[in-house]
Amino acid sequence: MGAARPTAIIVGAGIAGLACALRLHQAGVHVRVLESADGVGGRMRTDLVDGYRLDRGFQVFNTGYPEAGRVLDIKALRLRSFSSGMLIFGAGGLHRVMLPWKHPRHALSGPLSGVGSLKDWAALGAMTFRDMAAPAALLRGGRERSTRSELRHWGISEAMIDQLLRPFLSGVLLERKLETSSTFFHLVWRSFARGTIGLPALGMGQIPIQLATRLPSGALHLGRPVEAITDDGVLLRDGHEMAAAAVIVATDPRSAADLLPEVRAPAMRSVTTFYHAAPRSPLGEATQIIDAEGHLADTLVLTDAAPEYAADGRALISTSVLGVVGDDHEPQLRARLEEIYGDTRGWRHLATYAIRDALPAMLPPLSLRRPVRLASGRYVCGDHRDTSSIQGALVSGRRAAQAALTDLCP
Known part of the structure; x- marks a missing residue:
């Protein structure tokens, strides 16, 4: 034997x-x-609450993660994709910024959004092209600094950082100071530029x-x-x-x-996600909304991408804020959502998930292994x-x- x-x-x-x-x-x-x-x-994990699929804190799957492609049967997950871009809510309403190689119809959406200058968009484009084309080993081996310092190093202005990149990255890195390691930032930026974010049809x-x-x-x-x-x-x-x-x-x-x-x-990053049900989608497209003023980390109508998240055809809205807060924060959050989406009187607050230890902080100097x-x-x-x-x-x-x-x- x-x-x-x-x-x-x-x-x-x-x-x-x-x-x-x-x-x-x-x-x-x-x-x-x-x-x-x-x-x-x-x-x-995904909870089933009154027919709605609620992930324990907002999460997405990124097809740009190479290890996931090796380990998972991604086709079997039946991914429901979001747009490769965002809507920025700030002065003047919603401003659209989309990745031009994925949404050719919106190729000029960034420069025409009123956010940043042409010089900013050229600098951001150069950095993004480098991150997409370079081997991951090159990104891991570059000079390390804070993400904010790295963005300034690439020639991106403070105005562009404050109006676009800080609001977007706060929902990804779960911090607003952009103190995260530039090495980790470039790897994340590469995955967003190369992949597509989405949700498994039946939840994360x-x-x-x-x-x-x-x-x-x-x-x-x-x-x-x-x-x-x-x-x-x-x-x-x-x-x-x-x-x-x-x-x-x-x-x-x-x-x-x-x-x-x-x-x-x-050190750990924390985030709180609120879920609301609405009679119908208040947006009508599977695009993430970020808050330029920083009241929210992000908000999305999940059912615009994954209708399976609601059993009765209603809309499910996910909204996240940084830190740990409770249900008593919901009226304040609802007021901001009303500014973004319009009338929310028909909405129902389903659940609040306060995740104290959502992500490890990736601070420099960072050992990736x-x-x-x-x-x-x-x-x-x-x-x-x-x-x-x-x-x-x-x-x-x-x-x-x-x-x-x-x-x-x-």
Whole structure:
């Protein structure tokens, strides 16, 4: 008989842990995924509320993420795409800015929007072309500074930054100071320029569900919180111990730091998403609206892109603000939405999702490949080990799996 297959325990069933488990399973390792919650996905789950699909905080899928194309069956997700551009709400109403290579009909929308100067648009175009055409390795190896300093380095004016780039990037980076590493910014900008953003027809939660369904029967254990990492495996909160040759911690950063003293939890960005239902779409197109004055991070009529998000043909509007706020903020938010969309008296507030730890802050100096191997048999993965994105989470899962395989199968 052949040698027994080694066992690996993955703590956490977010997309990083599931990608890690799938890679180990495909390599012949016996995997057990332990998840404290009642479902997979971690921060990426979709709730069904009164017939509406509510992602736990606004999220989108970007087809420009290369690791996603390698790991996921993107066609099976049935992506519903948004326009490659935005509507900027500010003085004078809504101003359209679209990517000209994706929307030729709006090729001059940027320069004609009244936002920025022709010099600004030329500088932004040069930077975007560089980011699209250059190898990712070149972007990772460039001189690092804050995103704001980088934009000024490219010759983009403060007015253009304040009117367009800061409002747009605040919804992506979850911060308004543009202190995020320029290295990370260029990688994100490249993905937006090359890819298309959209939603799986049945919600962002379909991404981890797809990964989980490819694991062997019995590999996934829900409602099994881990209390501690032991010399031989893990100790569950119910007192039960499980042995394993390898333990990979794939939880959120704070929980990972609690389980593994070698891990230092990074600063985190927070965001709150409000969902409203309306009798009909107040916009009529699948385009993101950003708030030039910074009251909102972004607002979108999700059902203009993904009608499956509402079962009865009504409209579902997602609006996000930076930081953690509660339902008592909704009247103030509603007043701003009325300025943007018009009469909202027929709208119904469905839910508020305050996400304290939405994304790890990507501050300079930034290491894009933080260690995933802590010692032989002990590993960690998650977007805090790579970049704060779906791409980073999936890459970190692959890296942790490969590190474990190197130790398990020398």
